[in-house]
Amino acid sequence: MLISKQRIERARIRQTGHNSKRSAYYPGAGSDRLFQDFGSEATVTEVLKGSLKTTRIRARELERINPYVRRFLSLCDINIVGPRGVRTQPTSKFSSGKSDRKANEEIFNKYTIFSRKGNCTTCESMTLAEVQSMAVRCVMRDGEFLARIHKGFPNQFGFALEILDADDLPELLNDPAQNVVMGIQLNQFRKPVTYHILKNRDDETIASAETTSVPANEIIHLFFKERPKQIRGVTMIATPMSRIKMLDGIEEAVLVGTRVAAAAIGIHKVSDPSSTLGDEFDAEGSPVLSLEPGVIPQMPEGE
Helix, strand or coil, X not given: CCCCHHHHXXXXXHHHCCCHHHCCCXXXXXXXXXXXXXXXXXXXXXXXXHHHHHHHHHHHHHHHHCHHHHHHHHHHHHHHCCCCCCCCCCCCECCXXXXXXXXXXXXXXXXXXXXXXXXXXXXXXXXXXXXXXXXXXXXXXXXXXXXXXXXXXXXXXXXXXXXXXXXXXXXXXXXXXXXXXXXXXXXXXXXXEEEEEECCCCCCCCCCCCEEEEEXXXXXXXXXXXXXXXXXXXXXXXXXXXXXXHHHHHHHHHHHHHXXXXXXXXXXXXXXXXXXXXXXXXXXXXXXXXXXXXECCEEECCX
16 A cells, blocks of 8 residues: 655654754744744843843842742852862972972962951951852852952052942943943953942932942952853843742742641631621721631631
């Protein structure tokens, strides 16, 4: 019995769901109703301008109220920096190739002293390990970490770091005439030249806010660069943020429902809705339901 090629092709499509005649484009580029909720194309700068501040605020809130997010940030700190921070291992050598043991010991000892509280930062309240932990936490939570280098600082090393907040670099400060994008002035090759750091973050509007112009070679700006022209970092929690919030609400609803069900040992039906088993009422005069173990809530007849 002869079977036509058309019938063979139709059978193969039913089995695999793939049509060889339509394989000249990516399935994800389809325009049917299943893809109507995809967003439109936007530059990385447009995406960051519209969501940078909001996602950062919400990520910080999730850190405060969500134990899973807090644990994620703690694990990043533990596994990247560790309890002792990033250590140094000097490997100075003579021209002969022999290790300069004395110089290596001196470098290691000075680095250890610099790493102590009171030496490495301008605020003199953090160790270098704590700075490294904060850097990891800020990059993961805020999307970026900022610090200003102070050469000639009045300490025994003549060097210290000023730890900045991501909010100190105003993302709403944009000046196309000066090529300032989200607080950073760029040259013609999009290389950062100057950072405009806010003097006072309590200013209500960016237009009236005063900034300090800091050369880019005095700024440490850490973030994950995911696109070629990206100049600001976005929180790593941005992608799962909506699902985390939804799951948080679901978990809370289940816990509250379970607690209410576990506390009530029965229901007392009353013929007079105005009567109550207790004496507590809310501001509107409705009886307050106590969730103490063994409570018997009241319910009018017919409900």
